Each structure stands twice: as structure tokens, then as C-alpha cells.
Amino acid sequence: xxxxxxxxxxxxxxxxxxxxxxxxxxxxxxxxxxxxxxxxxxxxxxxxxxxxxxxxxxxxxxxxxxxxxxxxxxxxxxxxxxxxxxxxxxxxxxxxxxxxxxxxxxxxxxxxxxx
Amino acid sequence: xxxxxxxxxxxxxxxxxxxxxxxxxxxxxxxxxxxxxxxxxxxxxxxxxxxxxxxxxxxxxxxxxxxxxxxxxxxxxxxxxxxxxxxxxxxxxxxxxxxxxxxxxxxxxx
Numbered sequence: 308x309x310x311x312x313x314x315x316x317x318x319x320x321x322x323x324x325x326x327x328x329x330x331x332x333x334x335x336x337x338x339x340x341x342x343x344x345x346x347x348x349x350x351x352x353x354x355x356x357x358x359x360x361x362x363x364x365x366x367x368x369x370x371x372x373x374x375x376x377x378x379x380x381x382x383x384x385x386x387x388x389x390x391x392x393x394x395x396x397x398x399x400x401x402x403x404x405x406x407x408x409x410x411x412x413x414x415x416x417x418x419x420x421x422x
Numbered sequence: 423x424x425x426x427x428x429x430x431x432x433x434x435x436x437x438x439x440x441x442x443x444x445x446x447x448x449x450x451x452x453x454x455x456x457x458x459x460x461x462x463x464x465x466x467x468x469x470x471x472x473x474x475x476x477x478x479x480x481x482x483x484x485x486x487x488x489x490x491x492x493x494x495x496x497x498x499x500x501x502x503x504x505x506x507x508x509x510x511x512x513x514x515x516x517x518x519x520x521x522x523x524x525x526x527x528x529x530x531x532x
Binding site for chain 2: 411413415
């Protein structure tokens with residue numbers, strides 16, 4: 308089946324650091340990938356839609372300069388949290404679909420902790 | 423506005439009891455609905471989708487457009503069903519975007 312790999316699984320860093328999270332589709336090509344944020348005991352909130360070869364589409368209220376998304380190839384999207392602060396601490400999850408109308412497959416998520 | 427509502431944060435049942443996890447949606451077009459499950463320490467995975475009309479792990483869900491519901495049901499719960507369940511709606515506006523409900527934690531006790 309379709310596998311989405313996310314790396315790293317956990318990051319702990321100091322306030323002000325920029326953190327990059329990778330999302331890879333291992334056995335399929337994904338023109339579109341999605342980035343979600345999940346707070347403890349809450350649902351997944353879509354942050355942005357990552358489009359290969361073009362700019363990401365951000366959801367309302369998500370700062371595009373804060374959360375930089377790059378989708379340079381059909382198998383890799385990256386999310387960079389720039390100048391991270393404690394309020395950015397969260398669980399970040401990516402997903403991708405094999406095709407436009409196919410279900411999304413999710414990565415394991417990245418737990419980001421900013422001290 | 424598009425919205426998915428899961429009214430119960432926690433559903434606690436005994437093994438062998440019937441289970442119904444509620445999901446209601448608000449959507450102006452023709453919806454496509456999914457149930458995703460997240461077992462402890464595992465990634466979110468697709469359980470079933472309404473267009474497939476299939477039963478997975480004994481679970482079924484029927485789309486009721488009149489009641490705008492997509493409740494997940496299982497006649498006899500098992501302990502291994504304990505997990506977090508999310509109902510999701512696909513936004514046909516583009517890009518295959520999913521809108522998730524808040525999730526319901528199912529706890530099945532022996």
C-alpha cells in the first residue's frame with residue numbers, strides 16, 4: 308500500500324530555532340501533500356496544501372512566512388517552522404494521496420517541542 | 423460552511439456491546455465522507471469511505487443525506503477496537519482537502 312514517511316519523529320529545540328520537517332511518499336508520486344497540526348486531545352487542523360512545482364495554499368489564519376512549505380519533487384514536501392517559539396509546539400502531520408480522488412495516507416507525525 | 427461534528431469525545435463500552443460513533447456534517451454539495459482510525463502510538467489510517475459501501479473490521483457506516491449523518495457502527499465491540507476515530511469530509515472545492523471532526527475516543531472494556 309501507499310506509504311508516507313515523515314522525519315524527524317520528534318524535535319526538541321530552543322526558542323528562535325528554525326526546524327525543518329520532511330514528508331516523503333515512498334512508493335507513489337504525490338502532486339499534492341497536506342500539512343496538519345494537532346494540539347493535544349484535539350482534531351487535525353489543516354495548515355496548508357503543498358503543490359508540487361508551485362506555491363502552497365495556506366488555510367486562513369496560518370502564517371505563510373512562519374510555516375514555509377516547499378514541494379520540490381513528486382515525492383517530497385518540507386515544512387519549515389521559522390524562528391520557532393513555545394506556542395509552535397505541537398504535533399505536525401503530513402498526508403498524501405495517490406491520485407486526486409483517492410484517500411489520503413498519513414505520516415507518523417512529528418512532535419515539535421520548543422523550549 | 424463545511425463542518426464535521428462528532429458530538430462525543432469519549433465512548434466507553436464493554437466488549438461485545440454494540441457501538442455507534444456519531445458523525446454529522448454540513449456541506450452544500452455532494453459529500454464524500456470517510457472514517458479514519460488512530461490506534462495508540464500509530465499513524466492515522468483509513469477505516470472506510472462511504473462510496474465503497476464496505477465493512478472493515480466489522481464496522482459499517484451509511485451516509486444518510488436526509489439527516490446529514492455518517493455514523494460508524496459495529497454490532498459487537500472488541501477490545502482491539504479501542505482507538506481514536508475521526509470522521510472526515512472531502513472538500514470537492516479542490517485539492518482533495520479533508521475536513522476532520524474533533525474525534526471520538528472509543529474505549530472497549532473487557
